[in-house]
Amino acid sequence: MFSKETEYAIRSLVYIKARNNEGSTPGVVEIAREIESPQFFTAKILHKLVKMGFVASRKGRNGGFYFDAKQQEVTLREVIVAIEGEKIFTGCGFGLHQCDETHPCPLHDEYAPLRDALNHLTATRTISDLATKKD
DSSP states (O other), X not given: OOOHHHHHHHHHHHHHHXXXXXXXXXXXXXXXXXXXXXXXXXXXXXXXXXXXXXXEEEOSTTOEEXXXXXXXXXXXXHHHHHHHOSHHHHSOTTXXXXXXXXXXXXXXXXXXXXXXXXXHHHHHOBHHHHHHHHO
């Protein structure tokens, strides 16, 4: 459903938050290993997440990735939209550009509730929620 980048971004953020809850700031090597993602790709994604403000990082001996106070309630939807855009929440299930209520595609009526449910789920679940459930 989501791109690998989005999947790894969400997994990374959940792992970072869970480790932060334990008092640790994990580095790229640990994160990549634990979320089963290629290290180079993980580093690239984490750099992007830092630039977008989803997570912070610090270099050095006690460095790693961490959430600060303003980043506590990041929703899944925010991460998905930042990486993939709004299309998954607004687009046609058939991939048509002209699909709407007046010109519905063959899947329109069945797909709309699924899209709405996904939108609701991702807008109401936070990285923090998932990190807590992981424990």
